[in-house]
Amino acid sequence: MSVTFRQRIRAALANPVLQAALDANAERRQQAFKAAFESLPQERELLRKRAHAVRAETIAHLDSYLEQFIANVQANGIAVHRAADAKQAVQIVLDLVQRAGARTVAKSKSMVSEEIHLNQALEAAGIRPVETDLGEYIVQLRGEPPAHIITPAVHLRRGEVGRTFAEKLGVAYTEDVAVLTRLARQVLRQTFLEAEVGLSGVNFGVAESGTLCLVTNEGNGRMVTTLPPRHIALMGIERLVPTLEDLALMLYLLPRSATGQKLSVYTSLIHGPRRPGEVDGPQERHLILLDNGRSALRASPLAEALYCIRCGACLNACPVFREIGGHAYQGAHGAYSPYPGPIGSVVSPGLFGVAEFGHLARASSLCGACREVCPVDIDLPKLLLRVRAAGAGCAPQWTAAGNWGGDVI
Numbered sequence: 568m569s570v571t572f573r574q575r576i577r578a579a580l581a582n583p584v585l586q587a588a589l590d591a592n593a594e595r596r597q598q599a600f601k602a603a604f605e606s607l608p609q610e611r612e613l614l615r616k617r618a619h620a621v622r623a624e625t626i627a628h629l630d631s632y633l634e635q636f637i638a639n640v641q642a643n644g645i646a647v648h649r650a651a652d653a654k655q656a657v658q659i660v661l662d663l664v665q666r667a668g669a670r671t672v673a674k675s676k677s678m679v680s681e682e683i684h685l686n687q688a689l690e691a692a693g694i695r696p697v698e699t700d701l702g703e704y705i706v707q708l709r710g711e712p713p714a715h716i717i718t719p720a721v722h723l724r725r726g727e728v729g730r731t732f733a734e735k736l737g738v739a740y741t742e743d744v745a746v747l748t749r750l751a752r753q754v755l756r757q758t759f760l761e762a763e764v765g766l767s768g769v770n771f772g773v774a775e776s777g778t779l780c781l782v783t784n785e786g787n788g789r790m791v792t793t794l795p796p797r798h799i800a801l802m803g804i805e806r807l808v809p810t811l812e813d814l815a816l817m818l819y820l821l822p823r824s825a826t827g828q829k830l831s832v833y834t835s836l837i838h839g840p841r842r843p844g845e846v847d848g849p850q851e852r853h854l855i856l857l858d859n860g861r862s863a864l865r866a867s868p869l870a871e872a873l874y875c876i877r878c879g880a881c882l883n884a885c886p887v888f889r890e891i892g893g894h895a896y897q898g899a900h901g902a903y904s905p906y907p908g909p910i911g912s913v914v915s916p917g918l919f920g921v922a923e924f925g926h927l928a929r930a931s932s933l934c935g936a937c938r939e940v941c942p943v944d945i946d947l948p949k950l951l952l953r954v955r956a957a958g959a960g961c962a963p964q965w966t967a968a969g970n971w972g973g974d975v976i
């Protein structure tokens with residue numbers, strides 16, 4: 568029997584570790600967010616209106632920007648693959664990994680890989696995926712999905728991480744964060760050296776140059792994309808900006824909104840595989856562009872959800888997310904979506920069906936905090952109301968899949 572949303576909410580509220588972790592996260596993120604935007608040379612409101620316009624233009628003309636992007640990526644020497652759905656994307660990855668004879672895949676953070684259940688597919692094929700982002704590594708050791716799109720282990724305190732490392736890595740229990748980090752680094756360094764394939768997400772693709780932009784804080788993104796002989800990048804088709812100038816605007820906003828940093832520690836602009844005379848970099852680079860419902864979403868009244876740059880600020884600001892955490896946002900019949908919080912309550916029903924995920928949109932007070940913090944000014948309350956309307960059977964024509972319907976909260 569699947570657990571209902573109401574039961575997940577009750578369990579979250581009764582979990583003192585989760586509550587303490589979520590309180591600490593909300594406090595820390597809010598202060599950092601405020602401080603980061605104070606340092607902007609221009610008014611935040613002006614920048615986010617511009618960012619909204621850039622994303623609106625991109626999504627409105629997605630087909631032509633995709634065409635330009637693909638031509639430039641190919642001209643840069645990267646092989647491009649298109650996947651209509653999760654099954655196709657998984658098959659492309661499996662083919663590439665098996666062709667390389669790989670036993671280990673070193674992964675940096677990719678929500679698209681969570682969306683297509685890639686780790687499970689790799690494991691079923693006898694291939695070992697290793698998450699190398701520290702938060703992702705922790706949740707992988709615990710056999711859990713990420714609880715947040717930016718901070719996957721947000722639901723844990725240092726004691727839980729210490730116990731997980733002691734149990735899974737056979738080391739002495741410690742709550743010392745520096746020691747825990749050093750331990751993870753030792754394991755992961757070896758993985759970078761052993762892995763025959765590196766797999767990453769893509770934060771932004773730049774249409775005019777065919778650039779793949781990756782933003783990370785731990786350096787693992789660079790390791791994954793440069794050390795193994797083959798690199799596979801997974802990207803949703805909507806993650807484009809037209810120009811490098813537009814990318815600069817997004818890079819003003821993304822780290823400030825995500826972690827309260829003026830700039831992420833590592834911003835990688837990738838253009839191709841290793842060139843003759845270069846001493847590092849993979850011999851092959853592949854880009855997999857995933858649709859998986861995005862084209863249908865673009866044609867629906869929820870299209871604005873595709874403007875999202877996955878900063879996670881709306882999760883941190885949401886009074887509901889701050890009480891129940893990311894693991895509560897699941898399908899009515901147990902289906903999994905990696906997108907929690909306000910944006911997840913629109914994207915999950917939009918991509919994977921209102922019948923399974925429509926109830927999530929009811930977990931909102933519609934206070935507007937999510938829209939206020941969104942760096943691309945997505946009108947999330949409006950979109951949440953549209954999902955609710957569809958869930959109540961008011962707008963069945965909105966979905967190509969025709970699977971809108973009410974659900975039990």
Ligand code: SF4
Binds near residue numbers: 875877878882910945
């Ligand atoms: S909807 Fe806005 S605030 Fe939420 S993750 Fe996306 S870009 Fe960030």
